[in-house]
Amino acid sequence: xxxxxxxxGPFNVPEGATVAFNCTxxxxxxxxxxxxxxxxxxxxxxxxxxxxSGNEDGRFTAQLNRASQYISLLIRDSKLSDxxxxxxxxNLDSTGRRALxxxxxTRLQVQP
Amino acid sequence: DTAVSQTPKYLxxxxxxxxxxxxxxxxxxxTMYWYKQDSKKFLKIMFSYNNKELIINxxxxxxxxxxxxxxxxxxxxxxxxxxxxSAVYFCASSPRRSRGRSEKLFFGSGTQLSVL
Numbered sequence: 228x229x230x231x232x233x234x235x236g237p238f239n240v241p242e243g244a245t246v247a248f249n250c251t252x253x254x255x256x257x258x259x260x261x262x263x264x265x266x267x268x269x270x271x272x273x274x275x276x277x278x279x280s281g282n283e284d285g286r287f288t289a290q291l292n293r294a295s296q297y298i299s300l301l302i303r304d305s306k307l308s309d310x311x312x313x314x315x316x317x318n319l320d321s322t323g324r325r326a327l328x329x330x331x332x333t334r335l336q337v338q339p
Numbered sequence: 340d341t342a343v344s345q346t347p348k349y350l351x352x353x354x355x356x357x358x359x360x361x362x363x364x365x366x367x368x369x370t371m372y373w374y375k376q377d378s379k380k381f382l383k384i385m386f387s388y389n390n391k392e393l394i395i396n397x398x399x400x401x402x403x404x405x406x407x408x409x410x411x412x413x414x415x416x417x418x419x420x421x422x423x424x425s426a427v428y429f430c431a432s433s434p435r436r437s438r439g440r441s442e443k444l445f446f447g448s449g450t451q452l453s454v455l
Contacts, residue, residue: 261443270429270446271382312380326372326395327444329382 233330250315259318345447362430371413372431
């Protein structure tokens, strides 16, 4: 089992659609969770952190389910500019000896 | 001003050569990283330095040697380049790490390395 696992997609959705991605992680002691966005041939950029109680930033909602060890990202009212790869990122340990671990990403293509 | 800058952006070289990639951050962060993104787009940590001290080395071959002359710089030197080294290398930085918690990463724009 991969340490951080995502469905690679692609998810092809029309503009205005709602789309959700899930990501599972292997270590129940993980403490920090993030979603990053990566555009083609560009560097990853932080989209949002994921908090235990869930959090929202405009059209984006992130949820954490510790019992099932997954995080999710919901995008409402998709825009063409949302087309990108969404990377699930987890701090898998509590010792401070490991850096953030990235999932392989879920590709989203929003179509007109 | 670019927060995390790395050079060169593209690097094309022959097998067996030695090359370096430079990275600088002007964010005042204590921690810097090198990540490798292969052809399958999987982003993997290679090294992490905290205030010039190596804290993470993820089983990277000895041909890869990071150097941090100060906390604002983390360079990557690669000896005897191999075909499998072809990838995009990203430098990143983050604020001070506290035990068990990770701060968000700020990435450079990447160096596309092609080994022929």
